[in-house]
Amino acid sequence: MVYIYDSVLRDGAQSEGISYTVDDKLKIAMKLDEFGVSYIEAGNPGSNPKDAEFFKRIKNVKFKNSKIVAFGSTRRPKINVEDDANIQALLDSGVSTICIFGKSWDLHVSDVLRTSLEENLNMIYDTVKFLTSKGFEVFFDAEHFFDGYKANSDYALKTLKTAYDAGAGFAVLCDTNGGSFPDEVYEIVKSAKKFIDIPLGIHAHNDSELAVANSIAAVKAGASMVQGCMNGIGERIGNANLCSIIPALQIKLHYKCIPEENLKLLTEVSKFISEIINVQHDSRLPYVGESAFAHKGGMHIDAVLKNSKTYEHIDPELVGNDRKILMSEVSGKSTILSKIMEIEPTLTKDSPETAMIIEEIKKLEYNGYKFEGAEASFYLLVKKFLGKFKKHFDIKYFKVIDQIPWENETSATAMVKISVDGIEELTSAEGNGPVNALDKALRKALELFYPVLKSVSLTDYKVRVLNSNGATGASVRVIIESTDKNMNWSTMGVSTNIIQASWDALIDSIEYKLNKIEDE
Missing domain, CATH: 3.20.20.70 (Aldolase class I)
Incomplete structure (x- = not known):
């Protein structure tokens, strides 16, 4: 003992x-x-x-x-x-x-x-x-x-x-x-x-x-x-x-x-403490981190799907964690298929849709997309290829007006006009920066039609410059992490315009939540 x-x-x-x-x-x-x-x-x-x-x-x-x-x-x-x-x-x-x-x-x-x-x-x-x-x-x-x-x-x-x-x-x-x-x-x-x-x-x-x-x-x-x-x-x-x-x-x-039966609570306890102390849970923590049992290389993934002992020192379920198969240009066909099958189990390795999705992923990743950090965006991509994506709203236009940040508590105002089933709604909101203002305005409009979105909030926002030699015209990748307290998901946008990239990630975040409800 x-x-x-x-x-x-x-x-x-x-x-x-x-x-x-x-x-x-x-x-x-x-x-x-x-x-x-x-x-x-x-x-x-x-x-x-x-x-x-x-x-x-x-x-x-x-x-x-x-x-x-x-x-x-x-x-x-x-x-x-x-x-x-x-x-x-x-x-x-x-x-x-x-x-x-x-x-x-x-x-x-x-x-x-x-x-x-x-x-x-x-x-x-x-x-x-x-x-x-x-x-x-x-x-x-x-x-x-x-x-x-x-x-x-x-x-x-x-x-x-x-x-x-x-x-x-x-x-x-x-x-x-x-x-x-x-x-x-x-x-x-x-x-x-x-x-x-x-x-x-x-x-x-x-x-x-x-x-x-x-x-x-x-x-x-x-x-x-x-x-x-x-x-x-x-x-x-x-x-x-x-x-x-x-x-x-x-x-x-x-x-x-x-107690032996409590060991499976370890990951939950680890994340609970991170939440209480208000820090991002370290994905690279052994045993309990999100990356502890994450696999990206094609040969690794192929082996671990055949026998998990090949690249995992313990069964992740023993400590309450999950195996994570990452999607990227190096993952291989079998990896993408396993993720696609979570959405559409009837597809096979030889299905034409599988080949099309893999080709599209390689093309997008060449242009800066990174689906291993935005699996909710991958989910939407597959849904669209399979014709199973339901569009819940249309964006008529959006506009952001910057303010001088040191003169007011808020530094931007956004206006958003949406349409749901032919009904239009125009809203505006102030925020701490243009992305925050857009997020508030978009939710304010959509919550009138989809009250379930009141439970959704953003937990993290990351920006990565993809080609720094492009100076102020460089492309950026934005990843947004969201939660509804029951699940977490990440979405992505890529553009030379940081507002556009953020907007695309915001749209994906909301559409993911609404499409997941449709799946239930």
């Missing part, structure tokens, strides 16, 4: 650009509990009013799988532990488990705490002993343990022994600067394991992009707790990514980390 200890609410909050509300933290904590992690480190109740409020509110929430952990430091030098305000805040937190961090590198003791090595040991002992005597389960995070061990192994190990003698349930070895290598971590954890009979944990930072590897090495050396953060967020480069560690340990090394 390897205990999973998630610190996304505390260490993750130290990521640049991330700031939780109390409600955000509660939602994430409940999601992690549903997923089945053993411990959720929620913050330091004595550090700020937000964390204090969280611990106050969490007392009324019942958890099925996880224990909430309060985090804090050892007592300050040369004061009684009972007189330390931060220790008192831990006592009042309402949790049953507390994680205390203390210095294990003599450099930090002398240069940061500016106290003696002996006093630092007293601080560790007094704090852990005091909290365990009050009935708390206490973990000791040995901060900078690996650097400390390399500088003065006797003293670093002595900090672990001190925490053990005081009653700590786990000693967690921290690679706080993130500079250690897996072979070093393995050997040092082995040495610590031989030195003291206390369960060991690992807390790795990713400054050398080795946090996952170091965490797995520590487990192989005998550690039975892994601390980290979902999606690998955290201070500086980030913490060990639990979204990679959990499946690596559970699927490949056969350690139990979470």
Whole structure:
């Protein structure tokens, strides 16, 4: 058994650009509990009013799988532990488990705490002993343990022994600067394991992009707790990514980390956290990213469709992810056919429509289209070739008037005239730029006829210059990502006019939604 200890609410909050509300933290904590992690480190109740409020509110929430952990430091030098305000805040937190961090590198003791090595040991002992005597389960995070061990192994190990003698349930070895290598971590954890009979944990930072590897090495050396953060967020480069560690340990090394039936929730949990912290979910995350099981090369695709083990290290369904077959000029006929068959199952590899669509894709991609990033536009293209596309509205005209952006909150006004079944509607809207104004005006008109579009919103907008040597006359590719909360889709437009390219992508986005409704 390897205990999973998630610190996304505390260490993750130290990521640049991330700031939780109390409600955000509660939602994430409940999601992690549903997923089945053993411990959720929620913050330091004595550090700020937000964390204090969280611990106050969490007392009324019942958890099925996880224990909430309060985090804090050892007592300050040369004061009684009972007189330390931060220790008192831990006592009042309402949790049953507390994680205390203390210095294990003599450099930090002398240069940061500016106290003696002996006093630092007293601080560790007094704090852990005091909290365990009050009935708390206490973990000791040995901060900078690996650097400390390399500088003065006797003293670093002595900090672990001190925490053990005081009653700590786990000693967690921290690679706080993130500079250690897996072979070093393995050997040092082995040495610590031989030195003291206390369960060991690992807390790795990713400054050398080795946090996952170091965490797995520590487990192989005998550690039975892994601390980290979902999606690998955290201070500086980030913490060990639990979204990679959990499946690596559970699927490949056969350690139990979470309930077996919950592993398929991993991708959902990863995306949920990205949504809460308001960042784009990283498509290149191992196991849980949209590109983790994406295939583009024709030979790769042909092989994976015959036997997925040829180019996939695990079945994506095990972690709740999906295989993704990308469409491009290098994908091959079988790839395009598999995507076409999702729309029209009766077509075969030798159908004339298949050859026509493949030829059209090659032509369009030569001119700058990129269907692997805009599969909704591919869907519409196929529908049109098969004569199954239904046009839901006609554009009579549109017009954009730019304003001076620094004089008003809005910088553009758009007018759009549409026709639906012979009924015309003229609307206008202001927006933050011409594309935003066009989007608002178009939706304002269409929602009168198709109220379902009220649930659709844009989530991302990307522009790529295709031939920079064309200077201001260069072609651009615009990709728009949309959602209706139930599904996400991407559409594309290409033109030398960025407004036209954006407009084409907007039209495709709305037509995709309306045509999908027709398919249901």
